[in-house]
Amino acid sequence: MTCTLFPDGAVALVTGASRGIGLAAAERFAKAGVRTVLAARTGSSCQSEAERLTADYGVECTGLSCDVRVPGDVVTTLRAVHKQYGRLDILVNNAGILADARLGMIAQSDIDATFQTNILGAIQMLQTASRLLARSPAGAVVNVTSVVGLDGNIGQAVYSASKAAIVGFTRSAARELAPAIRVNAVAPGLIDTAMTAGLPVQARRELEARIPLGRPGAAEDVAAVIAFLASQDARYVTGQVVRVDGGMLV
Amino acid sequence: MTGSTYDELREIFVRVFTLPSSEDAEDAAYRQIPGWDSVGHMRLVQEIEQQFGVLLDPEDVIDMESFVAVCEVLKKYDVHALP
Numbered sequence: 001m002t003c004t005l006f007p008d009g010a011v012a013l014v015t016g017a018s019r020g021i022g023l024a025a026a027e028r029f030a031k032a033g034v035r036t037v038l039a040a041r042t043g044s045s046c047q048s049e050a051e052r053l054t055a056d057y058g059v060e061c062t063g064l065s066c067d068v069r070v071p072g073d074v075v076t077t078l079r080a081v082h083k084q085y086g087r088l089d090i091l092v093n094n095a096g097i098l099a100d101a102r103l104g105m106i107a108q109s110d111i112d113a114t115f116q117t118n119i120l121g122a123i124q125m126l127q128t129a130s131r132l133l134a135r136s137p138a139g140a141v142v143n144v145t146s147v148v149g150l151d152g153n154i155g156q157a158v159y160s161a162s163k164a165a166i167v168g169f170t171r172s173a174a175r176e177l178a179p180a181i182r183v184n185a186v187a188p189g190l191i192d193t194a195m196t197a198g199l200p201v202q203a204r205r206e207l208e209a210r211i212p213l214g215r216p217g218a219a220e221d222v223a224a225v226i227a228f229l230a231s232q233d234a235r236y237v238t239g240q241v242v243r244v245d246g247g248m249l250v
Numbered sequence: 251m252t253g254s255t256y257d258e259l260r261e262i263f264v265r266v267f268t269l270p271s272s273e274d275a276e277d278a279a280y281r282q283i284p285g286w287d288s289v290g291h292m293r294l295v296q297e298i299e300q301q302f303g304v305l306l307d308p309e310d311v312i313d314m315e316s317f318v319a320v321c322e323v324l325k326k327y328d329v330h331a332l333p
Binding site: 071075078079082124127128130131132134135 | 292
C-alpha cells in the first residue's frame, strides 16, 4: 500500500527502534507504505522487527545496529541506508536513555551517557543525514523530546536538560534547513514503555492523577503524531514541539 | 580521479558558485570566492555526493576548504580527480 502522505518510494530511518515509541513509529511508517530502517544498539531486535514489518505490510524494512553515541556508527548507518535505498526522506531521532537521580547524587557517567545519547547522537545524526534528506521532495525530521524537557521534573535534572536541548536543536535546525527539510519534535508525557516501567508505584500514581485524559499514553499515541509531523499533512509545519501528554498538568 | 571526473568536479564548482569558467574552479577556496560561505559549502557537498554517489563523513566535509582539498578528500572515497 502506498500512502500519498509520503513521497513515492519514501524511506524513513528511526533510531531507538527496537521497542517502545521508536518501534511504534517504525510500524506506523511501514503500515503507510514507507520503507523503514529500524536502528538501535540491539541490532538483532531491529532485524527481527524489520522482518516482521516486511512480512506484515509488504514493504522493504531493514534492521541495523547503531549506537548513536558513536559518531562512526552514525555515519556507517547512514552509509548503509544510502547504499541500500539511495535516499532518505524521514528521520526520527528517538534514541534516548533515562537515568533518574537527585542533584548531588548524579554520577558523571550517567550525565555523559544521557547527553551523548539524547542530544549529541541526534545532532550527529541530523548533521550527516541532512544532505540525504535535502534531496527528498519532502524531507522531514521528527525529534523526540519529553514534557520534562519543557516543564522539568524532580529527579530528572539531567534527563530534562538533555531533552530541553532537543527543543533548541529542533527550532534552530528548522530555521537553518528550511525550506528543504522540515524539523519538528514531539514531547511525550507519561507513556507506557519499558523506559517508564521502572517508575515507583507511588510516583506513577501521582503522575497519572495529573493526566486529564485519564490514562498514561501508549507508544502508538506518540507514533501517530510522529507520523503526522513527518507526513505531507504537516507540510506547513516546522520548528514546532507538539506535546503528546493527555493534557498532563504540571 | 579520471580526467572526466576532474571536469565534472570543476563543473560542480562553476554551477554552485556561478564561476565565469571551469578554470576558475581550480583556485577556489572557502570564503575566498563569493558564495562559498557555510550555505554554499553545504550545497557544494550535496552536489558532490549526488554526482559521485558518496556520503561524506562530517570531518571530511569540514576539511574541504579548497578545490584541491576536495580532490584529496574524494580520494578516500575512491573518487580520483586528476587533471
